Every structure is written in structure tokens, then in C-alpha cells.
Amino acid sequence: MRVGVLAVQGAFAEMEAYWRARGAEVFEIRQTSDLGRGMDMLALPGGESTVQGKLLNDLGLFAPLKESVAGGLGVFATCAGLILLAERIDDPGGSAATRPEQWFGVLPVAVRRNAYGRQLGSFTTRGEFDGRHDVEMTFIRAPAITDVLSPEVETLSTFDGRPTSVRWRGITAFTWHPELNMHGPGVV
Amino acid sequence: MSDRQELNRNLAQMLKGGVIMDVTTPEQAKIAEAAGACAVMALERIPADIRAAGGVSRMSDPAMIKGIQAAVSIPVMAKCRIGHIAEARILEAIEIDYIDESEVLSPADDVRHIDKTKFNVPFVCGARDLGEALRRIGEGATMIRTKGEPGTGDVVQAVRHMRKMQSEIRRVASLRDDELYEAAKELAAPLDLVRFVHDNGRLPVVNFAAGGVATPADAALMMELGAEGVFVGSGIFKSGDPAKRAAAIVQAVTNWQDSRLLAQLSENLGPAMVGINADEIETIMEERGK
Numbered sequence: 023m024r025v026g027v028l029a030v031q032g033a034f035a036e037m038e039a040y041w042r043a044r045g046a047e048v049f050e051i052r053q054t055s056d057l058g059r060g061m062d063m064l065a066l067p068g069g070e071s072t073v074q075g076k077l078l079n080d081l082g083l084f085a086p087l088k089e090s091v092a093g094g095l096g097v098f099a100t101c102a103g104l105i106l107l108a109e110r111i112d113d114p115g116g117s118a119a120t121r122p123e124q125w126f127g128v129l130p131v132a133v134r135r136n137a138y139g140r141q142l143g144s145f146t147t148r149g150e151f152d153g154r155h156d157v158e159m160t161f162i163r164a165p166a167i168t169d170v171l172s173p174e175v176e177t178l179s180t181f182d183g184r185p186t187s188v189r190w191r192g193i194t195a196f197t198w199h200p201e202l203n204m205h206g207p208g209v210v
Numbered sequence: 211m212s213d214r215q216e217l218n219r220n221l222a223q224m225l226k227g228g229v230i231m232d233v234t235t236p237e238q239a240k241i242a243e244a245a246g247a248c249a250v251m252a253l254e255r256i257p258a259d260i261r262a263a264g265g266v267s268r269m270s271d272p273a274m275i276k277g278i279q280a281a282v283s284i285p286v287m288a289k290c291r292i293g294h295i296a297e298a299r300i301l302e303a304i305e306i307d308y309i310d311e312s313e314v315l316s317p318a319d320d321v322r323h324i325d326k327t328k329f330n331v332p333f334v335c336g337a338r339d340l341g342e343a344l345r346r347i348g349e350g351a352t353m354i355r356t357k358g359e360p361g362t363g364d365v366v367q368a369v370r371h372m373r374k375m376q377s378e379i380r381r382v383a384s385l386r387d388d389e390l391y392e393a394a395k396e397l398a399a400p401l402d403l404v405r406f407v408h409d410n411g412r413l414p415v416v417n418f419a420a421g422g423v424a425t426p427a428d429a430a431l432m433m434e435l436g437a438e439g440v441f442v443g444s445g446i447f448k449s450g451d452p453a454k455r456a457a458a459i460v461q462a463v464t465n466w467q468d469s470r471l472l473a474q475l476s477e478n479l480g481p482a483m484v485g486i487n488a489d490e491i492e493t494i495m496e497e498r499g500k
Contacts, residue, residue, distance in 0.1 A: 030464045031227040031248060052465055068224050069248070070284050076246045077464055080457070101224070113283065135283055141307040142330055144217045162220050163285065163307070202220055 025098075026051045026061035028087075030077040032069015032102060033201065040201035041065060054082050063096040066103025068162065068199055071135065074102055075125050088126050096192035104195040105165055108133040112168050129193055130172035131185075137166030151179040151187065159186065159198040166197060218332030218352035221285070221307070222416035225249055225353075225439055229429070229460050230418070232256045232443040234274075236281035242446070245456035249285040249307070251441070252278040257314050257361030258444035258483065261493060266316045269297040272304050279304075287334070292499040293319025302331040308353065309333045313498035314360045314443075323499060326350030336420065338371045338496060340378035340407070344399035347415055354413060356437075357496040358421010361444050363485025365422040367496055368432060372419055376436045383411040421496070424449070424482050426462035426475045433466035450480030 025041045027034050029050035038048045049059055064087065066074075078084040091097055091107075099107050106125045110132040138144070144162045151157040159179070167185045170177070177185040178194070187196040228248025233239040239250050254270040255263065269290050279286045285307035290297035292311055297318070301309050311324055313336055326333040327350035336357035337343035343354045356375070358368030382393055382404060390408055394401040406414045419432035420441035429440045440463055446456045458475040465471050 029227070031246075033223045033226060035226070036223060053468065053471070069226075070224065070228065072243055072284060073228055073246045073248045073460070076244075076457075077461065080246075080461060081464070140279075140305045141218070141221050141285065141332060142302075142305050144221065146213055146217065160217070160220060162217065162224055199220070202223070 023047065023062045024049070024060060025063045025065050026056070026059070027065045027067060028074065028078075028083075028103070029067075030081065030083075031073045032067045033199070034067045034069075036199075036201045037065050037067040037100070051083065051087075052081070054086065057083070057086055061095070063098055064091065066097060066099035066106060067201065068101035068103065071102040071105035071125075075106060078106075078125075088128075091126055091128055091193075094192055097194070099193065099195040100199050100201060101162065101164060101197060104129070104167075104197060105133055105135060107193060107195055109171055110169070111135065129188070129190055129195060130170070130175055131167050131188060131190075131195075132169035132171065133165045133197075134168050135165045136163050137168070138164055147181060149179055149181065152189075158203045159200075160202045161186075161198050162202075164197045212327075214330050215327070215350065215352060219415050221332060222334070222353035225285070225418075226416055227464060228439045229456070229463055230287065230439070230441045231446055231456060232441075233278060233447070236277045238447055238452075239278045239281045239286075241453050242456060243282045243284050245453050246460035247284060247456065248439070249287055250278065250282060251287045251289065251310065251443070253289055256444045256447060257495075258363070258448050259361075260314060261361040264493075268315060269294070269300065272300060275301075275306065276304060279306075289315055290324075291315045291318040293317060293322050293324060295324055298324055298326075298329060298331075298333075302329055306331060311335050311351070311499075313357060313495045317498050323349050326352075334418075336496075336499075337375065338367075339374045340382070341397035341399045342500060343375060343413055343417070344397060344403040344407070347403055347413070348400040351415065353416050353418070355418040355420040355441055356432075358419070358423075360421050360495050362422050362487070363424045363445060363448070363483040364487055365424070365428045365431065368419050368421040368423065369435065371421075371496075372432060372435045372437060375413075375417070379407055379411060379413070382407045422485075423459075424485060425455075425479070426458045426472055429459045429462045430466035430472055433463055439463060445483055448483035450482075455479050455482075 356371035419437035424445035
């Protein structure tokens with residue numbers, strides 16, 4: 023399997039290592055010329071969603087990637103990646119740099135950014151993921167999925183009564199970071 | 211290592227490939243966020259002005275920092291003086307995302323740094339070489355940056371520090387196992403951290419460049435030399451067109467290998483900060499805290 027990892031900002035090196043360890047052929051997406059290389063899956067890593075969203079637009083990556091994602095390309099997205107995919111952003115107050123209309127907006131969920139507060143609110147927990155027990159889950163200034171907007175969305179894990187990872191069509195998206203727990207069982 | 215230290219290292223991993231910008235007002239913070247900053251450093255005066263004003267430089271007013279926290283969704287960092295445990299506790303109390311125990315401010319302790327393992331909030335510290343970086347990590351720093359010479363707009367020290375650190379990492383990686391004890395002694399660094407560098411060929415935490423970065427080319431140079439991201443202090447808001455320059459530096463860090471793009475990004479940015487040559491100044495901040 024060929025995985026294209028969005029490498030404009032954030033923990034893309036960790037995402038690449040995660041997929042390599044699972045036998046995938048991995049390449050980085052930093053500009054439009056990288057898109058011609060063909061991929062079976064797009065991986066959207068953690069980082070800052072405002073930065074990634076802006077760079078996607080500035081570098082001309084947004085439109086072609088959105089077309090591929092809307093056309094059914096598989097996506098594996100963590101944290102900031104989930105925010106870029108979400109149909110709705112539920113930030114109280116919001117921020118000047120929040121322009122979700124420029125993000126993918128395909129995954130029928132609503133998310134709230136920094137839902138657990140600042141860095142002092144970051145945490146790890148263990149729980150069930152997609153029928154697997156005791157999976158380590160790391161939340162870093164994590165968003166929360168505040169609403170599921172389609173019955174087709176499958177919840178794979180929860181915390182505090184809210185979904186923390188979901189599957190919808192070819193998209194698997196997490197509010198936490200499976201790629202940071204390389205030594206764990208992994209999720210794919 | 212505690213779970214909290216691991217989480218704090220993880221936050222630095224999320225900042226990689228990004229630009230952390232010094233800001234002094236909520237308006238500047240919004241400009242920085244819109245330009246693509248992955249975090250902002252909230253401080254009352256940017257290093258160039260601290261240098262110009264002279265006198266004792268301290269932690270910023272918490273009210274000013276809170277104003278910036280309210281203005282943006284990206285992480286907000288702030289500086290405390292080297293060794294100033296109480297300033298660090300105050301910054302932790304207002305839930306800052308990262309504390310920079312910084313040589314840019316006047317040191318509160320001329321010998322010791324803060325025991326950062328006693329805090330839940332993460333710390334970034336400056337370093338000029340591998341030994342200094344590993345001493346700070348041993349004290350609990352979960353992110354390292356080069357010191358450079360802040361507020362000058364002269365990148366020469368940041369280059370010197372990054373090159374030195376990277377060449378020392380390569381040297382440690384090449385040693386035999388039984389040579390690591392002597393290496394730890396020479397570096398004046400904890401043995402377990404020297405062993406990590408030997409086994410992995412890198413620092414155990416994220417390593418950014420800082421000090422004197424003023425142009426997209428400066429940022430690309432630091433990435434070429436092994437930085438995982440850059441801090442830009444005075445370089446943005448001391449320049450002619452801060453928003454444009456900030457956005458150009460952000461793109462330069464992502465695509466530092468693409469010279470044609472760098473050429474486009476460097477066009478028509480307006481005047482860069484004037485700067486002063488680092489060998490023409492009297493206060494040498496990089497000498498603070500070893």
C-alpha cells in the first residue's frame with residue numbers, strides 16, 4: 023500500500039514511521055508536484071490545524087486533495103487532521119484564523135478544538151478501540167467530537183461519553199494520536 | 211520519565227515544521243496566527259527592544275499574556291528568567307502552554323536552572339552545544355532551541371550552535387559503547403541521555419532554531435542544518451511588512467528544499483529588521499546560563 027503523508031507542518035515524521043512499521047510505502051506531500059505519485063491512502067498528521075489549513079491553501083494543495091478525498095480516497099487522520107476533515111467546527115468564540123470553509127469539511131461530525139483546555143489538560147488513557155482492549159490513547163491539546171451528523175458514522179472509541187475516533191466510508195479519524203504509541207498494538 | 215514529561219515532549223512534536231513567533235499584543239498574535247504561526251511567544255518587549263532598553267528584563271505581566279491567550283487558538287508560550295522558580299509557577303498558574311526559561315531575560319540565578327521535573331507545564335530551553343542541551347533535558351526540559359544571539363537579526367550564532375550540536379551528535383553516535391562514560395564526562399551531561407543520543411543519533415526531544423532569524427532564507431538555512439522548526443523573535447514585527455514576512459517564513463520552513471519557491475517567497479518583502487552584527491554588541495545573552 024502507498025501512503026501519502028501530508029508533511030506541511032506537525033508530527034508527519036511520526037506518521038511516516040507509523041505506516042512504514044506497518045509495511046506501507048510512504049511518501050511526503052509538501053507541494054502539488056508530490057500529488058502525481060499516486061496513493062492508496064492519505065494520512066493527515068497531528069500539528070496545528072490553522073497552520074496546516076493555511077499551508078494547504080497557500081501551496082495549492084487544497085483543491086486537488088479535496089477532490090481526491092471527496093472522490094473516495096482513503097484517509098487516516100489524527101487530531102489536526104480530523105479538524106481539517108470535519109464538516110463543522112464548534113469553537114466557542116472562534117478565532118480569526120478559523121476558516122473551516124477552506125478546509126475539507128467532508129466528514130459528517132462537529133468538532134471543538136482544544137476541548138480539554140491548554141497543555142495542562144493533555145492526558146493519556148487506555149481503552150477499547152474497535153473491539154480491541156487496553157489501547158493506549160494520547161490526547162495532546164486535543165479536539166473533541168461534539169456531534170455526529172450522519173447515522174453512517176461508526177464510533178470506534180469513546181472517552182467521557184463522546185466519540186474519540188470514527189470511521190465513515192474510507193475515512194478513519196482520531197482525536198488522539200495512535201502514531202505516538204509506536205510500541206503499542208497500533209490501530210491498523 | 212513521567213507521563214507528564216512524555217505528554218510535554220509530544221506537544222513539541224506537534225509543533226515541528228512550524229514557526230513560533232514573538233508577539234507583544236493580541237493584535238500581533240492574531241496577525242501571527244493568520245500568517246501560519248504554530249505557536250506564539252507572548253512578551254512585553256521583543257528581544258531587539260530589550261537589548262535597546264537595557265536594564266533588568268523580567269517575566270511579562272500575566273494580564274498581557276492572558277490577553278494573548280484569549281486572542282488565538284494556537285499554543286501560547288511565555289518566558290521566565292533562568293532559575294526563577296516563582297515566575298515559572300506564576301506562568302504555570304495561568305496555564306501557559308510552554309515556558310521558555312530564557313537567556314533573553316536577565317538571569318535570576320547565575321548558576322542553577324529550574325528543576326523542571328517538578329512542574330506539570332512544559333519547558334523549552336536554549337543550548338549552544340550538545341552538553342548544554344542534555345543538561346537542560348536532564349533538568350526536565352522537553353524541547354530545546356539554539357540560543358543564537360537574540361534581538362540582533364544576525365543568524366551567525368544560531369548557525370554556530372546548530373552546527374556544533376549536530377556535529378557532536380554525529381560524533382557521539384559513532385562512539386563505541388565503552389567510550390560513552392568518558393563522553394558523558396566531557397559533555398558534562400547525564401550518561402543515560404548521552405546513551406540515548408548514541409543509540410538514536412538525535413536529541414531525545416524536539417530541537418528548534420532560535421536567535422537572529424530574519425528572512426525566509428535564514429529559516430531555510432536553519433532547517434538545512436537540522437532544525438525541526440524555528441523561533442522568530444524580533445525578525446517579524448521589526449520588519450516593514452510583518453504579515454507578509456511571517457507567511458513567507460512559514461512556507462520557507464515547510465519547503466526549505468525548494469529553491470525556486472524560496473526565491474519567490476523572498477521577493478518584495480519590504481525592509482527586513484535592520485539588525486546589528488552580533489560581534490558589535492555589549493550584552494552577550496548567549497553566555498547566560500550554561
